Amino acid sequence: EQQPDLVVVGSGFFGLTVAERCASELGLRVLVLERRHHLGGNAYSEVDPETGVEVHKYGAHLFHTSNEKVWAYVNRFTAFTDYKHRVFGKYQGQVYSLPMNLGLINQFFGKSHTPQEARELIASQASEIATEDATNLEEKAISLIGRPLYEAFIKGYTAKQWQTDPTELSADIITRLPVRYTFENRWFSDTHEGLPVDGYTAWLTRMADHPNIEVRLETDFFDVREEYVGKVPIVYTGPVDEYFGHAEGRLSWRTVDLEESVEDVDDFQGTGVVNYNDQEVPFTRIIEFKHFHPERVKTHLPGKTVIVHEYSRSAQEGDEPYYPINTAEDRATLLKYRARAEQEPMVLFGGRLGTYQYLDMHMAIGSALSMYENKLKPHFADGSELE
Ligand code: FDA
Secondary structure: OOOOOEEEEOOOHHHHHHHHHHHHHHOOOEEEEOOOOOOOHHHOEEEOOOOOOEEEOOOOOOEEEOOHHHHHHHOOOOOEOOOOOOEEEEEOOEEEEEOOOHHHHHHHHOOOOOHHHHHHHHHHHHOOOOHHHOOOHHHHHHHHHOHHHHHHHHHHHHHHHHOOOHHHOOHHHOOOOOOOOOOOOOOOOOOEEEOEOOOHHHHHHHHHOOOOEEEEOOOOHHHHHHHHOOOOOEEEOOOHHHHOOOOOOOOOEEEEEEEEEEEOOOOOOOOOEEEEOOOOOOOOEEEEHHHHOHHHHHHOOOOOEEEEEEEEEEOOOOOOOOEEOOOHHHHHHHHHHHHHHHHOOOEEEOHHHHHOOOOOHHHHHHHHHHHHHHHHHHHHHHOOOOO
8 A cells, every 4th residue: 555645643623734734735645543433633523313403522612713824724614603602600599691790790799880990899809818929729819809709700610620629729720810890791802703604523524525635533543653653754643642652651631521411491501601610519511502503593403402511520541631730740741752752753743632732723723734834844845854
């Protein structure tokens, strides 16, 4: 069998962007290896056959970007709806509109405040602790927004996310806790936002739809690495520690358990995402997917809805790695893997797992476009070293 010009490990947004550019622009034959039974990485979604609702199988994915280059690129493969993300949070029997803003402050403190009055209130509550004296996450948060808002909207949620009391978490985890002194409640403030009109999987499938791209599913790179390493250029988007057999130790991740169910109501919670801020409630949030696509109401089965309860915990071997924990030890370990990665002949590491970084979709795509422009294109055009 003829060798491909390039092997891409992983068919998420990073891998598919690299594959698409190299195939379409340079005419290269690209082999994409994917160990799951489907392409698309964590942005993959499926339409639930019973209800007709599109479910994001690895957690809710909302697309947003202010990067014009990325926006132009993604629009080649999909149109976007005008969905604008909003998040609500439950606390002690009340529902508040997040992120923390003037509406939330008025509701929480039970009276109306002008923007100026709200600023003064929060500043006086935050003066309890000076930010530079904060020794842990709890103290830092109180120094930024005051104790009442911290205890309602940060404490329980953070404790559940990290499964650790915030007094035991590092103050560095948060740098700022934005409070808006307006009623604006859009979650993202990027120039462009929306959801792919016919779903994530259609979008991702179109990226791979090129005669020079072969996606080989259910194929683990580690079962076939001898065929390619050192022989063909490789872009690897799997976990960097796994590539090196965890020789420098394991990088730590948080995972999320997603409990999907079909409920016998037309509308479960009236919106896409509700956070649960009370510490006693074991899950962090509930996603109700039909609300991401109000324009599809005719294709959704009436009287039913798909919801997902999310439970956060630290990942063990075999769990899906979702968010880097990034302790001081992780950062030291990552440096060792980076040094090894630089020595690896003809292999480039990219994507969220390959670089141990949380990347939004637009960041993964943007970073893949940069790798293409700065490394792959020069290499294939004039034979410059791949490093
Ligand atoms: P991704 O993980 O998607 O793809 C890597 C692929 O490599 C996987 O398919 C994996 O199976 C494959 N692979 C790994 N090892 C392999 C091996 N040895 N052999 C073969 N294949 C292998 N972003 C955003 O913009 N808005 C949002 O709302 C969200 N929401 C969100 C929720 C949750 C819970 C998470 C974890 C993440 C998000 N994201 C997000 C981020 C988004 O998921 C992320 O940007 C992309 O998945 C990054 O794409 P990558 O290609 O880097 O990795």
